[in-house]
Amino acid sequence: MIEEAEKQPRQLQGTAIVSVEFEVFGQVQGVYFTKYCRDRCLELGLSGWVKNSKRGTILGKMQGEKRYVEQMISWLSKTGSPGCRIERCDLSNLEYLRRLEFRGFTIRF
Numbered sequence: 001m002i003e004e005a006e007k008q009p010r011q012l013q014g015t016a017i018v019s020v021e022f023e024v025f026g027q028v029q030g031v032y033f034t035k036y037c038r039d040r041c042l043e044l045g046l047s048g049w050v051k052n053s054k055r056g057t058i059l060g061k062m063q064g065e066k067r068y069v070e071q072m073i074s075w076l077s078k079t080g081s082p083g084c085r086i087e088r089c090d091l092s093n094l095e096y097l098r099r100l101e102f103r104g105f106t107i108r109f
Contacts, residue, residue, distance in 0.1 A: 016066045017097045019048075024058040024076055026087035033058050034107045036081035041105040044068040051108035063100050 024033070029052050037050045037060065046068055050060035062072055077089040 017064065017100065018066045018069050019061065019063040019093070019095045019097050019101065020069060020073070020091050021061045021093045022059070022073070022076055023053070023090045023092075024080070024086060024088075025090070027083075027085040028058045028080065029056055031081050031083040033081045033084055037076070038105050038107050040075055041072060044072055046072060047100050047102040047105055049102065049106045049108045061102075062105070063097060063102060 034050045034052060037058065041048065041050075041062055041064075044064065046062045046064035048060060048062040050058060053059045062069060073089065073091065077086065080086050
């Protein structure tokens with residue numbers, strides 16, 4: 001999922017802390033997507049936030065171990081909440097971090 005890992009030193013691969021922003025398109029509002037997203041991120045030990053956008057999409061930013069962020073990217077792209085229909089998930093601003101910038105995972109309004 002995160003091809004940039006190939007450009008990182010070997011010792012960072014698999015244990016790197018990454019941050020990525022996401023936007024999920026489709027029928028994703030009105031189906032508790034933000035709640036399920038927050039719960040799944042907390043299960044994976046990720047930090048960040050998620051919210052409904054005025055454009056009818058889901059916006060968010062997540063941070064954590066690369067392998068768990070990749071699992072969440074898969075969930076955002078393919079699974080989502082019950083009753084949703086995901087068209088696509090766009091990712092942006094991938095960064096490798098020394099430490100997390102957020103504590104916990106919240107739903108923003």
